Amino acid sequence: MNLNSEFQKALGFHRKGDLNAAGELYESLLKAAPQQASIWHLAGVVSHQNGDLEKASRQIANAVSISPEVAEYLISLGAVLKENGKFHKARKTLEKAVSLAPDDTDLINELGDLANAMGDYDPLTGRYVIGHARRDH
Numbered sequence: 409m410n411l412n413s414e415f416q417k418a419l420g421f422h423r424k425g426d427l428n429a430a431g432e433l434y435e436s437l438l439k440a441a442p443q444q445a446s447i448w449h450l451a452g453v454v455s456h457q458n459g460d461l462e463k464a465s466r467q468i469a470n471a472v473s474i475s476p477e478v479a480e481y482l483i484s485l486g487a488v489l490k491e492n493g494k495f496h497k498a499r500k501t502l503e504k505a506v507s508l509a510p511d512d513t514d515l516i517n518e519l520g521d522l523a524n525a526m527g528d529y530d531p532l533t534g535r536y537v538i539g540h541a542r543r544d545h
Contacts, residue, residue, distance in 0.1 A: 427454050445474035449481050461492040479509035490522050498522055
């Protein structure tokens, strides 16, 4: 199996919206290359898009454990955790991403959505309050 050509094929399926084909190919690639964080991440993105939040969380967490310095993986994991109602874990994950990519617009949007979901939205000022003073322990 040529990993690069198979990866490109999986990306093509993913971009075209053929999530089943992309997911199957990512899974196959992971058997051959289990230390490839980008494949774990994209497999998790497909699982997220298919609504399997638990599987997406595990897959993206694998990507993070392999490459914890990649903000994109942390942002994706935070988004999945948030959508799964795990707000405090999502916040901790997204806060780690802030140190890596403080100006990332996807991160800023996820933090805002999370603040809103947690009730940390101030409608009078129209600003999201991330609330470091209200940290959960």
